[in-house]
Amino acid sequence: MTRPAKDFFAPLAVGAPAPPREIPARPSRAIHFFDPGNEKMAAKVPDMVGTVDVLLGNLEDAVKAENKEKSRQGLVDIGRATDFGPTQFWTRINSLDSPWVLDDLTTLVPEIGDKLDVIMVPKVQGAEDIHYVDRLLAQLEAKAGLDRPILVHAILETARGVANIEEICAASPRMQGLSLGPADLAADRRMKTTRVGGGHPGYLVRQDPVRDDLGVPQYDAQRTSYQQDLWHYTIARMVDACAMHGIYPYYGPFGDIKDTVACEDQFRNAFLLGCVGAWSLHPVQITIANKVFSPSVEDVAHARRVIAAMGDGTGAVMIDGKMEDDASVKQCQVMVALADELAAIDPELKEQYDAISADGEVRA
Numbered sequence: 001m002t003r004p005a006k007d008f009f010a011p012l013a014v015g016a017p018a019p020p021r022e023i024p025a026r027p028s029r030a031i032h033f034f035d036p037g038n039e040k041m042a043a044k045v046p047d048m049v050g051t052v053d054v055l056l057g058n059l060e061d062a063v064k065a066e067n068k069e070k071s072r073q074g075l076v077d078i079g080r081a082t083d084f085g086p087t088q089f090w091t092r093i094n095s096l097d098s099p100w101v102l103d104d105l106t107t108l109v110p111e112i113g114d115k116l117d118v119i120m121v122p123k124v125q126g127a128e129d130i131h132y133v134d135r136l137l138a139q140l141e142a143k144a145g146l147d148r149p150i151l152v153h154a155i156l157e158t159a160r161g162v163a164n165i166e167e168i169c170a171a172s173p174r175m176q177g178l179s180l181g182p183a184d185l186a187a188d189r190r191m192k193t194t195r196v197g198g199g200h201p202g203y204l205v206r207q208d209p210v211r212d213d214l215g216v217p218q219y220d221a222q223r224t225s226y227q228q229d230l231w232h233y234t235i236a237r238m239v240d241a242c243a244m245h246g247i248y249p250y251y252g253p254f255g256d257i258k259d260t261v262a263c264e265d266q267f268r269n270a271f272l273l274g275c276v277g278a279w280s281l282h283p284v285q286i287t288i289a290n291k292v293f294s295p296s297v298e299d300v301a302h303a304r305r306v307i308a309a310m311g312d313g314t315g316a317v318m319i320d321g322k323m324e325d326d327a328s329v330k331q332c333q334v335m336v337a338l339a340d341e342l343a344a345i346d347p348e349l350k351e352q353y354d355a356i357s358a359d360g361e362v363r364a
């Protein structure tokens with residue numbers, strides 16, 4: 001049963017900050033994961049501020065059980081000591097059925113709740129998980145005297161979570177977005193890949209066999225095959241559910257750190273489908289995400305050109321032999337809006353986009 005409309009934006013605890021009416025479109029091309037209990041990684045965090053859109057202190061998988069408390073305390077120390085400037089500060093808490101999550105929340109909100117922008121919740125199964133976190137956060141925020149609500153991000157990593165995707169997005173006004181958790185999801189679905197995200201050489205379509213002069217198929221002759229994207233279906237579902245609810249979809253992790261080429265391809269597929277960012281597990285992946293999730297100068301120039309040519313946005317025009325109309329103007333507006341958001345936080349991109357005139361000419 002969903003909350004009635006009149007109650008949806010009411011705080012869930014006396015004294016808690018009012019939930020947001022809209023989720024701000026803050027750039028989040030890379031959500032960079034680090035283990036706050038790992039001294040080497042933690043030491044790098046201050047210098048990463050401003051170079052990445054989101055710094056996420058991870059407390060869940062990839063942190064050994066015996067280090068959970070150390071990582072939690074490390075996150076508190078980093079949160080207190082760091083001025084995050086334009087960079088968002090997120091955490092991924094332990095899963096709701098784990099022995100650590102209650103301490104995660106009851107420690108982090110009072111200690112660094114004023115610094116935390118978003119709490120990522122793993123293995124979300126349905127609206128009931130978000131309702132639990134929502135109420136608990138409201139109680140803790142009220143107790144801590146916070147004046148701004150912490151947002152919630154759900155990872156889709158179970159078949160049940162994917163089946164309940166719309167109710168998860170709609171469960172709370174705090175919902176900021178969704179990420180794909182391909183490794184846990186593959187296990188839960190009993191998929192037969194052991195990779196952390198990315199494609200698989202066995203998941204492909206093959207060209208039809210050529211036929212000889214008599215029309216007999218030559219099954220043994222050379223045929224081209226095309227590897228397919230194992231994650232297309234889930235990402236597409238995420239994009240629709242998020243767009244419907246005014247929140248943001250993200251591709252998750254790409255575990256083959258050395259394969260920067262395939263990582264870029266996977267990220268770009270997600271960008272083209274509508275995702276706003278991806279996780280970065282290693283510093284090298286920040287560069288990839290920043291590149292892929294920023295529209296190219298050519299795309300922005302084309303978009304500005306179409307918008308200028310379309311005047312009031314109605315009717316149809318021909319540009320470079322292609323028809324542009326009301327619908328393609330809207331696509332171009334999406335591109336330009338993203339470019340403007342990124343230019344506001346990224347001086348290098350600003351310079352590149354500023355070199356494009358309002359009618360799409362790129363100045364040398």
Ligand SMILES: CC(C)(COP(=O)(O)OP(=O)(O)OC[C@H]1O[C@@H](n2cnc3c(N)ncnc32)[C@H](O)[C@@H]1OP(=O)(O)O)[C@@H](O)C(=O)NCCC(=O)NCCSC(=O)C[C@H](O)C(=O)O
Pocket residue numbers: 033034035040041042044058061062157180181182183184185196197252253257280281282283
């Ligand atoms: C993947 C890693 C274990 C690789 O670490 P390492 O072997 O140390 O890499 P390098 O030698 O190349 O490191 C070079 C230096 O960079 C530092 N480093 C490495 N990674 C990071 C980082 N994420 N943030 C900051 N700094 C980083 C190293 O310390 C080296 O420093 P130095 O020696 O001083 O030069 C490692 O990158 C890593 O653990 N990454 C994070 C992994 C993680 O968070 N995994 C969880 C998310 S994915 C997931 O959970 C699956 C998902 O839920 C699903 O279900 O799909």
Ligand SMILES: [Mg+2]
Pocket residue numbers: 061122157181183184
């Ligand atoms: Mg996972």
